């Protein structure tokens with residue numbers, strides 16, 4: 001039940017004076033990002049309506065984040081589930097539109113680059129509701145990635161572009177987006193890493209449960225469509241990780257998409273024999289795994305940055321990355337699947353390469369800055 005921040009009761013009288021933000025989320029990284037922003041919105045006395053599309057529905061990809069990170073239960077759960085891009089995005093669009101139409105908020109807030117992001121932005125812009133995009137301006141310049149299409153379209157439909165870095169702002173400027181829409185606030189994932197880092201150290205027992213010694217193992221995650229749906233890339237990546245596991249224990253919390261792909265290609269048994277394969281883990285366990293790793297090898301956008309936040313070198317298992325500043329400063333190095341047979345040698349070289357101190361992601365106050373800007377916007381006529 002909504003409690004009015006003005007009179008501390010559920011009421012309709014004050015409702016008109018309190019800004020309402022409708023947050024659209026649906027996939028794992030969005031729960032992490034929204035956890036810190038949602039907290040800041042509550043502190044700023046904004047009313048938030050959470051709309052969960054149901055894109056991710058397994059407890060390990062969804063409910064665990066609500067339980068651990070203090071995210072309020074969704075006000076609307078659309079239960080969309082998995083499917084081809086068009087069908088999944090279309091079903092989301094239809095249902096988000098109905099929810100927004102029934103009770104139009106002052107602003108619609110979307111995160112990142114998933115199908116849930118695009119559906120939320122499209123539904124809102126067609127109802128003439130202001131759209132705010134957190135993590136605006138990221139580009140891989142690879143239009144074959146579903147995420148690239150989602151983020152470009154979302155940025156161009158948005159009224160408020162919350163960019164995490166200088167590079168993101170430059171990308172938006174280059175595409176002609178008006179200066180008045182750009183707000184460089186830093187990266188909300190840094191806020192989350194700072195906010196939950198100590199809690200992960202204090203509460204997670206993941207290292208003890210799996211007999212892992214800090215500083216000795218490699219942590220890996222693989223889930224990108226380009227790596228899982230192409231059997232050659234999938235095979236090359238897991239062969240490379242298997243070779244790396246001859247030198248260091250390799251821990252792999254496995255996304256269900258990747259589990260399905262490995263099963264389909266007959267590679268799961270070999271992966272389980274070579275690596276410590278885990279089900280997807282909750283955020284606190286993931287942060288502890290990251291902080292204890294000697295090296296991280298991933299195709300995840302979020303995990304690349306978290307490696308840097310926790311001071312761990314990272315190999316990105318892709319042809320390109322959106323987070324180019326980390327490559328420039330030596331924290332990250334690309335190791336595409338075509339090079340995966342050289343993973344042990346690339347990992348050894350990267351561990352000894354120089355790394356320069358940089359601070360491209362702000363100062364951990366991105367969520368508060370977003371809440372302040374949304375408060376101002378929601379009070380404008």
Ligand code: UD1
Pocket residue numbers: 027028029055056057058061082083113114115116146147223225256257260
């Ligand atoms: C989605 C996002 C991706 C993001 C990732 C975060 C898009 C296009 N992709 O990719 O940008 O990095 O989330 O993890 O939005 N599945 C389950 N259980 C679930 C959810 C999915 O088993 O709870 C399986 C289904 O077989 C499904 C497959 O995973 O078909 C892919 O799920 P989907 O949400 O389409 O894409 P992700 O790969 O998770």
Ligand code: UDP
Pocket residue numbers: 028029032221223253254279280281282283284286287299300301302303306
């Ligand atoms: N994550 C997690 N458990 C896992 C894998 C990832 O909690 O088993 C967290 C990770 O710490 C980061 C976010 O999920 O905060 C990244 O999500 P993902 O890699 O699925 O998506 P991407 O960032 O690539 O869009």
